[in-house]
Amino acid sequence: MTDAAIPRDAATVILIRDGGREKMEVFLMRRHRDQAFMGGAFVFPGGSLDKHDADPELASYIVGPNAQEAGRHLGEPEIPASTALGLYMAAIRETFEEAGILLAYDDQEELLQFKDQQTEDKYSAARSGIYEKTMTLKDLARQEKIRFACDLLMPFAHWITPDFEKKRFNTRFFLARVPDGQIALHDSVEMTESLWMSPAEALAAYRERKIMLMPPTLKNLEDLAPFSSGEALFQAAAKRRIDIVLPQGRKFDGVHALLLPHDPE
Numbered sequence: 001m002t003d004a005a006i007p008r009d010a011a012t013v014i015l016i017r018d019g020g021r022e023k024m025e026v027f028l029m030r031r032h033r034d035q036a037f038m039g040g041a042f043v044f045p046g047g048s049l050d051k052h053d054a055d056p057e058l059a060s061y062i063v064g065p066n067a068q069e070a071g072r073h074l075g076e077p078e079i080p081a082s083t084a085l086g087l088y089m090a091a092i093r094e095t096f097e098e099a100g101i102l103l104a105y106d107d108q109e110e111l112l113q114f115k116d117q118q119t120e121d122k123y124s125a126a127r128s129g130i131y132e133k134t135m136t137l138k139d140l141a142r143q144e145k146i147r148f149a150c151d152l153l154m155p156f157a158h159w160i161t162p163d164f165e166k167k168r169f170n171t172r173f174f175l176a177r178v179p180d181g182q183i184a185l186h187d188s189v190e191m192t193e194s195l196w197m198s199p200a201e202a203l204a205a206y207r208e209r210k211i212m213l214m215p216p217t218l219k220n221l222e223d224l225a226p227f228s229s230g231e232a233l234f235q236a237a238a239k240r241r242i243d244i245v246l247p248q249g250r251k252f253d254g255v256h257a258l259l260l261p262h263d264p265e
Helices: 054-061 066-073 082-101 115-133 136-142 199-207 217-224 230-237
Strands: 006-021 025-031 046-048 146-151 154-162 169-175 191-197 246-254 255-259
Touching: 006 082, 006 217, 006 230, 025 082, 025 199, 025 217, 046 082, 046 169, 054 082, 054 136, 054 146, 066 082, 082 115, 082 136, 082 146, 082 169, 115 136, 136 146, 146 255, 154 217, 154 230, 169 217, 169 230, 191 199, 199 217
Parallel strands: 006 169
Antiparallel strands: 006 025, 006 046, 025 191, 154 169, 246 255
């Protein structure tokens, strides 16, 4: 990796809901077409680890793994504890910023719901403040007396951008159910469209060239496709071994190709 860019730690959340007819659905958002990297592609909510995500004072506002346990849950006991727990918090922050879903418990230890317009407006303002970096998750926790639901995040996959790319990410993928009383909606800044689809529907739309998918999104959808319910998926994910995926570049008959999991080569 001497000539390659160092990957930035990042987190992505695959939001799950159980739709009708025993059909599990995932939340996808379209990246702004003007973005230099994969503009127009459909992705899951996610982004880079921020220094505030690893603030040690956040630990008292978290329900779920502590800093020492987080690395083990990720299958990475060797990484710094602050980074491990920070990845959970990055997952929560990015999901709130990009999709408007806040995984948190209120002061009654109930899963947070946006029950009325006043509450919805309050958290919409907080969403904007966190995106614009005028507020942090710690500020929000103190202000609203909430605790972040890291216990609802299930590690699912781990991808690293190929070393021939200039912009690289070391991304951990989490599963999470959308809480009742919250509605996922793209941010209309970095994301311009959002939709709920079953993994099979998303894969069919991709093959028919109706939507564009980034390689990690595509391959994770393939792994999700066999499951018809969130319950079955989470049961399987709890036993899943997470292997690091680092796609490889190859040249076949003079054509550059990207080798992904399950490719014959």
